[in-house]
Amino acid sequence: VSKEQGRGTAVLYEKNLEEGYINKVRLESDIRFGLENDEFFLVYQPKVNLFTNKVHGYEALIRWNRKGKNIIPPNDYIPFAEETGLIIPLGRYVLHEACRQAAEWLQKGIAFDTVSVNISPAELEQNDFVNNVKDILLETGLPPQYLELEITENVLMKNLNKLLSILTELKNYGIRIAMDDFGAGFSNFRYLSELPIHTLKIDSMFMNRIFERRNEVIVSSIIRIGLSLGLEVVAEGVETEEVIQFLKRHKCKIVQGFYYSKPLNARDVPDFNLMVK
Ligand code: C2E
Ligand code: MG
Numbered sequence: 433v434s435k436e437q438g439r440g441t442a443v444l445y446e447k448n449l450e451e452g453y454i455n456k457v458r459l460e461s462d463i464r465f466g467l468e469n470d471e472f473f474l475v476y477q478p479k480v481n482l483f484t485n486k487v488h489g490y491e492a493l494i495r496w497n498r499k500g501k502n503i504i505p506p507n508d509y510i511p512f513a514e515e516t517g518l519i520i521p522l523g524r525y526v527l528h529e530a531c532r533q534a535a536e537w538l539q540k541g542i543a544f545d546t547v548s549v550n551i552s553p554a555e556l557e558q559n560d561f562v563n564n565v566k567d568i569l570l571e572t573g574l575p576p577q578y579l580e581l582e583i584t585e586n587v588l589m590k591n592l593n594k595l596l597s598i599l600t601e602l603k604n605y606g607i608r609i610a611m612d613d614f615g616a617g618f619s620n621f622r623y624l625s626e627l628p629i630h631t632l633k634i635d636s637m638f639m640n641r642i643f644e645r646r647n648e649v650i651v652s653s654i655i656r657i658g659l660s661l662g663l664e665v666v667a668e669g670v671e672t673e674e675v676i677q678f679l680k681r682h683k684c685k686i687v688q689g690f691y692y693s694k695p696l697n698a699r700d701v702p703d704f705n706l707m708v709k
């Protein structure tokens with residue numbers, strides 16, 4: 433009996449491997465298909481200044497209407513796209529579309545300070561990344577100071593000198609850099625002092641548990657360090673009035689989260705912008 437069971441398990445194991453493989457092959461071809469057939473689009477989540485109640489900016493977030501059936505969340509395929517290199521064409525689409533849209537809004541008199549775009553480590557490592565970004569800005573007509581690139585700590589595990597030169601080049605061109613998801617990973621204070629970073633985004637993990645354990649102390653300390661370093665500090669994932677009051681007390685100016693708004697379709701941005709003005 434045990435021999436039979438053993439064989440059964442092995443067959444099942446192989447079947448799972450095979451299904452995993454087939455799923456990946458399918459996912460890869462579906463992403464390519466999606467790129468060619470406009471299944472990807474961007475939504476924009478407002479960042480609001482707590483003290484003036486005005487829009488500070490918008491973070492562009494990718495959405496995928498796979499085969500026109502349902503929206504797949506980015507966490508379900510971005511890591512795979514990073515593994516396979518598909519993040520390069522995806523990322524180029526995101527950057528171009530966000531800049532094009534932002535330039536259009538500016539032209540229509542919709543006021544904001546920055547549009548933020550998430551950049552994967554593999555994109556930054558492309559030799560022509562900086563030139564691609566410059567080309568996209570020239571092509572779309574978006575002035576560089578309106579663009580903010582969000583990078584995560586993952587990018588920091590690689591070659592620090594190379595990263596420093598890439599970020600410096602971007603900064604010298606007028607582009608802002610944000611450190612995303614700060615506090616969630618291997619947050620290293622050395623990077624905060626050495627890299628030309630403009631913005632510090634505190635990870636949302638802390639916000640929905642701000643009054644638990646020692647999170648109040650941790651968040652207020654991160655805010656203080658960020659402000660002391662002259663950084664713009666953004667709290668992500670803010671959902672409640674209590675957290676808003678906490679952030680106000682600690683002088684954290686910029687807030688992003690469901691409390692103000694979920695990510696919006698591009699066509700809903702002008703109305704939101706008017707509402708909070
Ligand atoms: P992120 O850059 O940290 O983006 C914030 C995520 O938190 C978004 O999820 C947003 O919808 C969600 N969020 C915002 N406010 C709240 C809130 O109050 N409560 C809760 N529970 N969630 C909130 P989303 O859009 O699913 O994106 C997840 C992650 O996928 C992003 O995290 C980012 O790392 C990645 N991602 C999204 N778009 C892109 C893209 O265009 N390129 C790359 N490379 N990565 C992307
Ligand atoms: Mg982000």
Ligand code: MG
Nearest residue numbers: 612613633668
């Ligand atoms: Mg984040």
Ligand code: MG
Nearest residue numbers: 584612613636
């Ligand atoms: Mg995140």
